[in-house]
Amino acid sequence: MVTLLSSSRIQPAAFVLSSSIKQLGINSYPRSNFLVSPHHSSLCLRRSGARRTLSVSMSATPLETCVKASITVPNRLGDCPFCQRVLLTLEEKHLPYDLKLVDLANKPEWFLKINSEGKVPVIKFDEQWVADSDVITQTLEEKYPNPPLATPPDKSSVGSKIFSTFIAFVKSKDPNDGTEQALLSELSSFNDYIKENGPFINGKEISAADLSLGPKLYHLEIALGHYKNWSVPDSLPYVKSYMKSIFSRESFAKTRALPEDVIAGWRPKVLG
Numbered sequence: 001m002v003t004l005l006s007s008s009r010i011q012p013a014a015f016v017l018s019s020s021i022k023q024l025g026i027n028s029y030p031r032s033n034f035l036v037s038p039h040h041s042s043l044c045l046r047r048s049g050a051r052r053t054l055s056v057s058m059s060a061t062p063l064e065t066c067v068k069a070s071i072t073v074p075n076r077l078g079d080c081p082f083c084q085r086v087l088l089t090l091e092e093k094h095l096p097y098d099l100k101l102v103d104l105a106n107k108p109e110w111f112l113k114i115n116s117e118g119k120v121p122v123i124k125f126d127e128q129w130v131a132d133s134d135v136i137t138q139t140l141e142e143k144y145p146n147p148p149l150a151t152p153p154d155k156s157s158v159g160s161k162i163f164s165t166f167i168a169f170v171k172s173k174d175p176n177d178g179t180e181q182a183l184l185s186e187l188s189s190f191n192d193y194i195k196e197n198g199p200f201i202n203g204k205e206i207s208a209a210d211l212s213l214g215p216k217l218y219h220l221e222i223a224l225g226h227y228k229n230w231s232v233p234d235s236l237p238y239v240k241s242y243m244k245s246i247f248s249r250e251s252f253a254k255t256r257a258l259p260e261d262v263i264a265g266w267r268p269k270v271l272g
């Protein structure tokens with residue numbers, strides 16, 4: 001760790017995302033007031049003018065990350081919530097990455113070679129490709145501990161049943177099969193939890209559990225709005241404000257799928 005006392009402002013090379021990402025319609029990393037030495041891979045950063053010291057681990061070279069490609073727009077990030085979880089973690093940890101878009105309907109040979117299971121996300125750590133968002137985000141936490149994003153074990157499963165109950169409801173064809181009620185019950189428990197413990201799952205600061213749940217709630221909002229004309233009821237204001245605060249983060253705006261892709265992605269499941 002190096003604490004930088006110089007006040008020169010440098011646009012850090014490692015923060016500049018590759019041109020391929022810009023082509024995908026994702027903004028390049030915002031210009032910030034971080035003070036950075038280009039010579040160290042692990043740095044302590046200060047925001048100029050701010051008192052708080054920000055500790056950030058940096059990867060010198062962009063991490064190659066395979067994600068789902070859009071099915072509605074060429075060369076754009078697609079609608080996989082597990083991929084967004086990984087990208088959110090990279091963004092929140094200020095790690096540079098290089099996106100490799102994978103057409104899941106027509107998986108290329110090179111992709112099947114690195115992951116025979118054929119699933120995204122996959123990321124390259126030290127010349128090894130690693131699959132599964134749980135494993136990837138845990139590895140990112142171990143390799144790049146700053147800023148820390150780990151959620152304490154006793155809180156890490158908060159909200160974890162929302163996604164499966166949403167899937168049952170969005171696929172349901174019988175309005176009286178209890179799937180809407182099951183989702184409302186999970187959302188209501190989450191509302192009570194955030195009211196008591198929020199604004200995030202681990203309290204004041206965002207953590208890994210939020211970065212996993214946020215993309216799923218985004219799918220819930222778009223897919224249920226489109227296919228069932230349904231939205232989170234006003235009687236759950238803490239769920240609504242939680243969603244608003246996650247969706248409005250810069251990291252989320254940079255990594256979210258197009259609503260058209262989310263709608264198209266759920267179509268076969270809704271019709272099936």
Ligand SMILES: N[C@@H](CCC(=O)N[C@@H](CS)C(=O)NCC(=O)O)C(=O)O
Pocket residue numbers: 068079080081082104118119120121131132133134
């Ligand atoms: N448990 C995995 C799930 C990943 C997953 O299901 N990814 C989907 C896309 S959202 C996928 O790659 N599906 C393969 C396919 O559609 O052929 C994780 O957390 O990374």
